Amino acid sequence: MKKLFKIVLFSVGMLFLQSCYYDTVIVDEGEVIPPPDDISYSEQIMPIWADYCVNCHKGAVAPDLRPSNSYNALLNGGYVLTGDADNSVLYHSLLGTNGVPLMPPGAKLSSTNINLVKGWIDQGAKNN
Ligand code: HEC
Numbered sequence: 001m002k003k004l005f006k007i008v009l010f011s012v013g014m015l016f017l018q019s020c021y022y023d024t025v026i027v028d029e030g031e032v033i034p035p036p037d038d039i040s041y042s043e044q045i046m047p048i049w050a051d052y053c054v055n056c057h058k059g060a061v062a063p064d065l066r067p068s069n070s071y072n073a074l075l076n077g078g079y080v081l082t083g084d085a086d087n088s089v090l091y092h093s094l095l096g097t098n099g100v101p102l103m104p105p106g107a108k109l110s111s112t113n114i115n116l117v118k119g120w121i122d123q124g125a126k127n128n
Helices: 002-023 041-052 070-076 089-095 111-122
Strands: none
Touching: 041 070, 041 111, 089 111
16 A cells, blocks of 8 residues: 555656656757847848738837838837847847737747847847
8 A cells, every 4th residue: 555655656746747847948949040240130130020020010019010110110119229139128029028028929039030139239220
């Protein structure tokens, strides 16, 4: 009887361990490419909006991330603080931190893309 109890206890313990294991979130499986020195807004950042954001952010939901409006919407809307990603709502939206909801909702971008946006802001958020 004692032995059976131990076996049951052991099995329950293993189940707990297993559930912890499966809770692990894999954020990014691919290789993380560090951001290059001079990031181009039109060539490297706008394509991210086109692929992951514009289907929702096309006017009615701020910021407007359509190609002709996104730069103004981000800079004048106060979502980007030039040179300061850590205090920019845009950067926090990609991480889901600082009380800003995660964008895209429920599906974090790759670290490579997040680092590109961070690099672009830290390099002065140029309209290049
Ligand atoms: C499925 C639709 C959807 C997608 C895709 C999406 N968003 Fe959003 N976003 C929203 C909605 C809705 C809001 C308004 C706030 C809320 O209700 O969560 C929002 C709000 C925001 C805000 C403002 C947050 C604040 O606190 O003011 C930013 C910045 C933002 N989104 C950036 C992005 C970026 C960048 C992408 C792409 C990487 C993206 N979103 C993709 C729906 C979306």
